[in-house]
Amino acid sequence: MRILVLGGYGLIGAEICRTFLKAGHEVAGLARTPNLAARLLPQIDWHHGDMRQMLKKEDWEHLVSDVDIVVNAAGALQDGLIDDLEAVHHLAIKACLIACEESGVARFVQISATGASREAATPFMRTKAAGDDAVMAASMDWVILRPGLVLAPTAYGGTALLRLLAAVPYIQPLIMADRKMQTVHVNEVTEATLMASEGRIPSGADIDLVEEESQSLATLVAGMRSWLGFEPAKMQINLPRWLGNVISKGADLFGFMGWRSPLRSNALQVLEGHVTGDPGLWQSISGRHCRSFQETLASMPSTTQERWFSKLALMLPALVGVLSLFWIMTGVIALAQMQAAADVLADSGTSALQAQFLAATGAILDIGLGMAILIRPWARRACLGMVLLTLVYLASATILVPDLWFDPLGSLLKAVPALMLALITRSLLTER
Structure with a gap:
């Protein structure tokens, strides 16, 4: 079959694409950055599209006219500079479904989330539910899959948050440490998606994909810490909910600058209501159980790369903040x-x-770069600008005032590690 995967470059979407290819299907993908996606998954027929703007059936007709199945693995956590929940989760899906019905697409497979409902506390869950309702109202065949907290070798989303928390040295700060979650390995999500696409799951099935037993957040982070090979925390500090609100509001502010922090208010509100589901229907249809959290970790190797990511992900906000403050203050x-x-x-x-x-021109450029790095779509270019401008400063100083190299306070020498910090931060800012 020819299968179109929406969000084919995301954590779940990319693994779904690989699973379909392995099963012998022809795969097309929709991505905001198809050039980058094509370098990583060249076997896929990539199409450029921004679902925030694809709100009419005409926007979808050319994409679905020659496909048998459409899988929606697209999603966003919270509204921000580069995300629009209502558009991505609901309006774009509604338009896509109309185009699918008119084009004769055989089935639509929706990757939703456990706990999605119209009455949910968060816009994430409410807009997911609106998209689910549109799928269930369609005249074509459909299947809805609702994963719990997805764990994957790729560090992104919830998996990245657990690794980041586990990398905090000596102590373990947690908010709502007793909240319950049920996990699922990404391979089980992709296997269920393959079964749904191939008709091995009946139309109209609405399935939770979760392990049998729920885990507390504290258990998950401790397990991730052990899996990564880090020493157990000397002390667990349970932060008050009000402090969590302060942190999430700060993360929300940076969300409007394009930063997709896992600590935004939507994530904390979802956690507050628990992330759980009922594995019964999946077990009866497939005859199998989703592996437990402990089994998932045992099936994934922990290498130097995982440890590097965890520690560097913890440091990245500090690196961006230091660079911004340094350049603005200079x-x-x-x-x-x-x-x-x-x-x-x-x-x-x-x-x-x-x-x-x-002097005034240099000062204005410094302030501009210090502010630009705070805007996520500009951050990598701002780092490059910092490197280039530092090289210009060093070259100009060498020509005009070479004595500065021998300044006892090291005014020029200190620019070299600042240059390297900008290069390192730029490397860490690579998307996905």
Whole structure:
């Protein structure tokens, strides 16, 4: 069959694509960044599309006209600079379903979430439920799969959050440590999706994909810590809910700058209501059980790469913050002490006006780069700008005021580690 996977470059979507290819199917994928997706999964026929803007059936007709099955693995956690829950989870799916019905698509497989309902506390769950309702109202065959907390070798989403928390040294800070969750290995989600697409799950099935026993957040983080090979925490600190609200509001603010922090308010509200489901229907249809959290960890190797990711993911917000503060403050200080900054250049033979112009230009560029790195779509380019501007500063200083290299306070020498920090941060900001 030819199968179109929406969100084919995401954590679950990419694994679904690989499973379909392995089973001998032809796969098309929809992604916002098809060029990057094609480098990682070149066997797939990638199409560019932003589901935030694909709200009419006409936007979908060319994509579904030659496919047998459509699988929706697209999703977003919370509204922000690059996410729109109502559009991605509901309106785009509704338009896609109309196009599918008119094109004769055989079946629509919806990857939803346990706990999605119209009465849920979070926009994430409510918009997921709205999309599910649109699927169930369609005249074509459909299957809805509702994974719990998905664990995968790829570090993204909930898996990344557990690894990040497990990397905190010595102590283990947690919010709502007693909240219950049921996990599922990503391979079990992809196997269920394959079964649904091949007709081995009856139309109209609405299935929770979860392990039998629920786990507390504290148990999950401790298990992840052990799996990664880190020492057990000396002490667990249960942070109050109000502090969690403060953290989530800060994460929400950065969400509107494009940062997809797993600590945003939607995530905490979902956790507060538990992440659980009923595995009974899946067991009766498939004759199998979803592996337990402990079995999932045992099936995935923990290597140096996993340990590096956990520690670096923990450090990334600090790196971005330090770079932003460093560049903004250097610019502010230069503007506040313009005459002193110009005097440094005046010794090179430039006029007072030229020296002031150069100092002011550099200060404005510094502040601009320090602010730009806080905007997620601009962050990698801002890091590159920091590297290039630092090289310009070093080259100009070498020509105009070479004595600065011998400044006892190391004013030029200290620019080299700042340059390296920008390079490292740029590497860590690579998407997925």
